[in-house]
Amino acid sequence: MFVLRPLLFNELSLHLRPRPKLLNLFAFILLFPYFLTAQIHGDVVDEDDYFMTGATVSWLEGGGTTVDAEGKFYLDNVAGKDRFRISYLGFTTREFWLDTLTFPLNVVLTEAGTSLDAVEVTARDNGRSASLLNSRNIESISSKELRKAPCCSLAESFENSPVVDLTYGDPLTGRREIQVLGLKGNYTQLTLEKRPMLDGLASPFALDLIPGPWVEGIQIGKGSGSLENGAQGITGEINTELIKPPHGPKLYVNLFAGSQGRGEANVLMNHQISPTLWLGAAAHASLTENKHDFDFDRFKDMPDRRTGVGLLRLFRRGTDNWEGQWNILGVKDRRSGGQQNVHDHGQPTLNPYIIEQDNQSLEVWGKTGYYGFAKPHQSIGLIYSGSFHKLNNQYGGEFHRGTQRSGYFNGLYHTQIGNENHQLALGGIARMDDFTETLGSRDFSRGESTVGVSGEYTFRWEEAKEGASFRAFTAILGLRADRHNLGGDQFSPRVNLKYNPNEATAIRLSAGRGWRSPNLLVDNLNWLPSSREIIVGNESDTGLSAENPGFLGLETAWNYGINLTRDFIVKGREMQVVLDVFRTEFQNQVIVDAEQELANLRLYQLDGASYANSLLFSVNYEILPLIDVKLAYKYQDVKQTYATNGLRDVPLTPRHRALATVGYDGARFKAHLNYQWVGEQRLIDFDQVPEDIFLPHPQTSPAFGLLSLNLTYVANAKTEFYFGGENLTNRRQRDAIIGAWEPFDGGYFDATQVYQPIFGARAYAGVRWTLK
Structure with a gap:
């Protein structure tokens, strides 16, 4: 039997303040089972x-x-129902009788295709989807979409996303x-498999530290x-699911090299060590x-890493019954930059x-159920973690040092009221964070703890009359x-x-605090290497305290949204x-005021109004067999x-953005152009x-465009070669560092x-090798 000792947090120096009751609670959690939902369960790949x-x-009779x-x-399980189906657009639907099954199931769906004389009908998964069935407004990105870009980190996986904008950082x-x-x-909120992901002191580089x-x-x-x-x-x-x-x-190897002096290697290994246990390592x-300095200001255009x-x-x-x-x-992670x-x-x-x-970070987490x-x-699930992070940074003559010790526990319970149309989810979270942080001689330490409970009621209805057109309605009411x-x-x-007024349309409304x-x-790391002194608070602030000088008050906001998702069939191919x-x-909001x-x-x-209005319109369409086009426009106020x-x-927030991608997804050769x-x-x-x-800076930055290209050659079932280029138009912001000639004394x-890339055109190449 696999057993985690209850003193795990002490052994990893992750304890905040030793509490016997808390340690006993974590010991219980580690041995308690996780995640359930139903008797009929399995995996679909x-x-x-x-x-x-x-x-x-x-x-088959409805509901699912x-x-x-x-x-x-x-x-x-529903009384009187003994036959169900599993379906996915573009794949062959499979049907099952309950009395012939042993759970958990492992279901493999195959792509649908049929030939009639010289006519072939096929459907594909292009790696990105906005579901019409999901109750919430969620866009899913699969690993297939991630392979359309160099994507050696989670941050780079958003370069083709119309929803998430990736800024260009600073040199x-x-x-x-x-x-x-x-x-x-x-x-x-960034989560890694439904738990906090490298947050707090680790948050500035969290997206760089999860390999794509x-x-x-x-x-x-x-x-x-x-x-x-x-x-x-x-x-x-944004929730990230790892393999x-x-x-x-069984074995996966990814090697990458870029013209900016960057090289990366990724290795994944997975092995079944018993009928019920699997071991994975990555x-x-x-x-x-590099020593690149294209604008000759004596500062590196990007730090060594x-x-x-x-x-x-x-x-x-x-x-x-447990897993x-x-x-x-x-x-x-160590980075060295600045003046050469x-x-x-x-x-x-x-x-x-x-x-x-x-x-430096160390995280231990688990799920049992x-x-x-x-x-x-009925279902019950537990998620728990402990983490430690240490930073030791130098910016010119200023030192930024800090440690963070955190503990996290989340318990979830799911049930239904009367029938499957009325579902209830209850949960409770306990979290503790101990921050010791200084900038020079100034103290920004604080100790934070949160205890909370949540409840969500879900009502689902579908048109069940035989011969009637499909309609459905879902309402989720939650309070935390x-x-x-x-x-x-x-x-x-x-x-x-x-x-859902029909099978091809979904209309969603959301509101919440x-x-x-x-x-x-x-949160403002880019301001630390500058000649400015950070002044926290003003006369009207009451949140400052000698015991917690790093706490200025919470940020709170309401968010309202409407979504329309519509699928069309145009010339036999799907458009969304x-x-x-x-x-x-x-x-409430912490205002960063440099003016x-x-x-x-x-x-x-904040003392006054603060708001963000956002409009996004996107179209995805397979204009020709194996050729996909994605167009998106975004307006922000x-x-x-x-x-x-x-x-x-707000500075550095463009009012208009646009995205256009064209991709060819052949069996041997794949190409993706992104603008x-x-x-x-x-x-x-x-x-x-x-x-x-x-x-040379203007008060308003000029508009600009960036072009990138990714090419992939599939040599065989195990090996892929990929290469391409980023910022192919060689767009660069010159003299981005103001006062670079005298950083100490000027x-x-x-x-x-x-507001633009610092580094110019870049080329890259790599190889992926997979042993199933």
Whole structure:
């Protein structure tokens, strides 16, 4: 029997403050079973062993469920029903009789195809889908879509996404941010297999530290989503599912090399060690070394980087009504950048402006559960984790140091009321975070704890009359109550409505409240290497305390959204149109104000209006056999109220964006061309910058476009070669660093106003080798 000792957190130095009752609770959790939903359960994959997320599992008489992100389904037993089907667009539907089955099932769907004389009808999965059946507004991305880009990190997997915008980072820290619904990624809840993903001090580089080749799929939830994982997702939730050992390849190797001096290697191994146990391991190594300085300002255009990530996984799946998984993730990431040497025209300080960033993380998490209740519609599940993160950073003469110790527990219970049309989900979360953080001699430490409960009621209705057209309605009403030790009581109501007037259309409405606790320094990491001093709070702020100087107050907001998803059949091929309209309104928000004084960056609580309006329109269509086209347009209106300047556009937030991709998905050869257009953006005011500083920045950045190409050759069932280029038009922002000639002694030094890529055209090549 696999047993985790109850003193695991002590042994890993992850304890916050030893509490015997808490340790006993975690010991109980580790031995308690997980995840259930129903007596009828199993896995659904395609012929390449990829999860068929979103496939429909339904009784022939009506009613059913869908396959989840892990390829699993749970179907409630219903008296009088003994025959069900599993279907997915473009794949052959399979039907089953209950009295002939042994659970859990392992179902393989094959692509549909039929020949009539010289006519061949086929259907394909293009790797990206917006389901008409899902009750919430979720876009799913499979590993097939991820292979259309170099995608050596989770961050790069969004380069082809119309929903998630990827910024271009800065040359000093090297980090890249995402934006969702016009707002920074801080307001989107990031989860790794439905648990917090490298958050807190680790959040600036979280997306860089999850390798793309490890990813099985991504679910992007827009707007107010589920409350089961917390209420931190103000603009949505991005959940990443890693490849699972029971379904993963026996061995997978991915090698990558780029012209910017970057090389990466990824290895995955999976092995069944007993009838019920699977062991998985994954390793990632990344090295970037270069001295590129295309604008001759003596600063590296990107930092050198040495990264190692390791993952060990143990899965248990059996026929005795319980299963579980246990995981250990370790990360070591070191980046070196800044000035390569001092300027020869008389920089007063002869030592170069050095930037060193050293981040180390260790996470242990698991899931256990039981699905052997007398009533098959009942379920209970537990998710638990402990994590430790340490950072040791230097920005010129300033040192940023910190440690974070966190514990997390989430318990979930699912049942139904009366029949399958009325479902209830109950949950409880307990979380503790201990932050020790300093910037120079200033203390930003704090201790936070949250205890909360949630409930969600789901009502489902489908047109069941024989011969009637398909119609369906779903309503999800949720409420979460949390007690935060510093921010007080927080109540988060949410509602999600979906109506299907026919089989090809889904209309969704959502509204809800969310909240988060900001990380003052790491949320604004790009401002640390600058000549500004960070000033926290103002006269009206009451949230500052000597015991928790790093806490300025919670951020809270309401989000409202409407979605229309419509499928068409045009010339025998499917077209999908998606329209999203969202508005986010803040009641509390930490304002980052760089325009009061040149010498200071002020962080203070909002006093006035702050909102983000977002509209997204996208079209996906297979214009010719094996040739897909995706077009998207996004409009964003994002404003905040500043203490001295009133309501203004938020800097570095383009009002208009557009995306166009063309892909050819042949059996041997695949090609994908991607074009992104970014409209004008407001930059911070430069009026106060001294005249002697060379400043080519406009007050509004120009619009620009980027072109990338990915080519893949499938040599055989095991081997793929890929190569391509990014930023093929060689678009670069010159003189992005203001005051680069005298970073220590000049009147102003700043590298935050980056609106275009710093690095020019890049080429890459790689190989994927898979042993099933």
